[in-house]
Amino acid sequence: MAWYLVDTECAGIHSNVIVKADSPEQAEKDVSVIEFFKDELSDEQKKKFEKLSHKKQMNIIKQYLRYSDV
Numbered sequence: 001m002a003w004y005l006v007d008t009e010c011a012g013i014h015s016n017v018i019v020k021a022d023s024p025e026q027a028e029k030d031v032s033v034i035e036f037f038k039d040e041l042s043d044e045q046k047k048k049f050e051k052l053s054h055k056k057q058m059n060i061i062k063q064y065l066r067y068s069d070v
Contacts, residue, residue, distance in 0.1 A: 006031045037061050
């Protein structure tokens with residue numbers, strides 16, 4: 001695993017995110033999944049979610065996908 005810098009744009013705001021992943025492609029995929037998931041959260045949930053580490057965010061998303069009809 002290595003750290004990758006991923007350029008992202010959400011709601012017209014451009015930002016850079018540092019992600020630990022197996023490859024640059026996996027890092028970009030993780031960031032896009034996180035951005036999609038955050039759109040489903042309320043503002044309060046989004047603030048709490050953004051404070052979590054990347055690993056915890058991905059674990060929450062995996063649980064969400066496992067138990068949802070997405």
